[in-house]
Amino acid sequence: MSKKEEVSKQFLDALEFRGIKRRDFLKYCGATAVLLGLSESFGPKIAAAVEKATKRTPVIWLNFASDSGCTEAFIKATYPSPAEVILDILSVDYNETIMAAAGKQADEILANSAKAGGYILIVEGGIPTKKGHGMISNKEMLDVFKEMASPCVAIVAIGSCATDGGVPAAKPNPSQIIGTKEAMQRVGINKPLVNLDLCPVNPQYLVGVVVNFLLLGKLPDLDGFGRPKMFYAQTIHDNCERRAHFDAGRYVEKFGSNEEALGYCLYKMGCKGPMTYSACPKIQYNDRTSWCIKAGGPCIGCAERGWTDKFAGFYEPLPGVKIPGLGGVEAGADKIGAVAAVATVAGIAIHAAATAASGRTKDDGGKK
């Protein structure tokens, strides 16, 4: 048996051991290809890539100013389950919430990983820049970030806190928390960065990026905010299961009403779906048990940058959305989507200019 055949056999044995037949495995890979927006014919290529991999890709997962909601979300992932991700797919060498080692022994792991490099860095939580407001092992979080970001191959910022500071960076941002991109600029680090905006991250988005990276050897295509297009190209409104009711002018006007039970549109209850880019309606949450709008909760727009301030007054209807049946047409809402996309691009330019001019996080004294 050649070396190659031997590796292949070992791999197949390992699959068999877990109760997976080769045919099933190829089927999974085909399905994964579809998930990634590729043609199913990529399946065999993906299978070959997996068979070749001998070492699990190391991951360093750092929590900064977070509430661990994204760790919690991640361990709700299914297919692959967190156990499969942790034990079979990746080598999660550092994650303070689940790791067995503590204190000195945990520090040693970080130090050794920094020396070895070659890991994916997952960032959860924003980074406080006020002295003493965020410390790990008696070091400022920004310093820990710098140490660990330098040797990594790519950074995945999961959840709104990691992308732009999130809720704790909402006005007046008491601990002057910044997102990963800004932290990279401050400490002079240039690495590939994927932003997974959402509060908390949808675990399938994270798994999707990791699978994309491992199987295809590259990060997914990103939009202007550094978000994978495969998850952020369309608004929630575009794919909403209640959309037909919006188009027909049928709205919920009170929670718990008959109209709600009939699944009418939540726009008048404050739903931010028309201005929020995320694949929530398609991928849903908790093994597709449900998602916000299905359960009668109007979208609060938590996939958008700066959502806590941008959409403050979560239960107030979005201004400027033309409502079908009230002089507007369906195009009204689609236009909102288009306007938001333009605003997004403009927002990036403004953001970059403001950052260059002043270092963004100015306290406005808590007044909205």
Next chain:
Amino acid sequence: MARITIDPMTRIEGHLRIDVEIEGGKVKDAWTTGTLFRGFEIILQGRDPRDAWHITQRICGVCPTSHGHASSMSMDDAFKVRPPDNGRIIRNMIEGAQFVHSHILWFYHLNALDYVDVVSALKAQPKEASLKKVQGKLKAFVDSGQLGPFANAYWGHPAYKLPPDVNLLAVAHYLEALQMQAKAAQVSALFGGRMPMTMTSPPGGVTHVPSVDDLKNYLFRVKELQDWIDNVFITDLLAIAPYYLGAAGVGKGYANFLSWGVFEDASFDPKKRLLPRGAIFASDFPKVHDAKPEDVMEHTSHSWYKNSKPLNPATGETDPQYTDYDSNKKYTWSKAPRLQGKPMEVGALARMVVAYAAGQPTVTKLINDTLAKIGHPGHPEVLFGIIGRIAARTLECKMVADSMEQWGLELIGNIKNGNTAVYADYTIPDKAQGIGLWEAPRGALGHWIDVDGKKIKNYQCVVPTTWNVCPRDDNGMRGPIEEALIGTAVENAEKPLEVLRVVHSFDPCLACTVHVIHPESNRIMDFKVA
């Protein structure tokens, strides 16, 4: 005298540092430090009050639902609206699923590795095919040389007492429990839209009228959880317990207990909640005292705030001032709350002790059965400590899962009788104040809201881990975890496993702990109790 610093303290939520001084192989003194400050209360000022229940869920990603519910309850109180019976029941169902999820996760994924030696499981000689399979997988994993989250731990430490076969069983269930905690979260998602960060419990009740399909899904999922808790979770506790009975009394601490009570009763009387409100003081155990929010005072002399006299959260004055770590002076972002001047332990053990002393029948039976099994009938005080905290979470998990089935049937009964109301409307008054007192899985949780001009003027939270992980107070009295560490035997200062056990027994959640203040303005928060 040797001083050990454990930073980061892992297998908890958030950022915690522990310092202990060891003399003669025992902990002589201890300090707990919260090392992250975010400042949620100030972020809430000036906002639409209805946004608060979403924003405060982001205080903690492990128990977001409890924060959301406490927040909505503070507004139910302030806006004088009472959720319809179905709203009350559905909130209990969403909350209950979170408790079940949280306790499973804590037992297997946060706490168990202090008692279960993963490497020793390789020496087991299993007969069952399923265990052989897990062992094979574990061996392949260890042979790969990439130990991931199991690297560099205290494996082989003499304080690990389980035989290899029991270790292997626990490892197998560690993996199974990962699936079960996710399933429990699915139950929260069923009515809450997603978990973490549920979407459907605003002030006034809940948003959604459950369909027949929702109810069917709920009952069958709850049944699956109940079966697993009875046949695996409880069984594991009983399999592991005999090897660690020597730890009874370890980590006892003050044995003062506070519970605000959780799982609303139809009467909305907090003393009739499934786990009732009350306080227990070691000095006159088992007398149950009234627990009143006006008896809470917060101290700051050892926290990174400018000193002020102790104040009630309702008049909380907070003025942050980071100075370097100095365990003789200031050493944490956590304040030190006290009830009637006393440091209080909160959490599952506190709830069970209060419920037991108050004569709650289900709890009384569960505790009495447990005491009989471990050979201490009639002596609930043997449960004060790390063993009791583990047992209390396990028993509470069972009790809540069983109640979830009852709530589901109650809800179906109401709907059958034509009662489908889940939400009561309200108008936000120009000025209003309210308090929401509830329990997160980790213990007593309070939200205070003050509305002025239909906006939030002030918002305060006093959360579970602040009670447990707080520093010394103005009288130099240690916080509950600090006190519980005193006297703990530490065999090897390089590998302080016994210290981890005591800290983990409280299931600390640091994101919850630290968030009260106005960092920029030095402004005194003039908050009044309703």
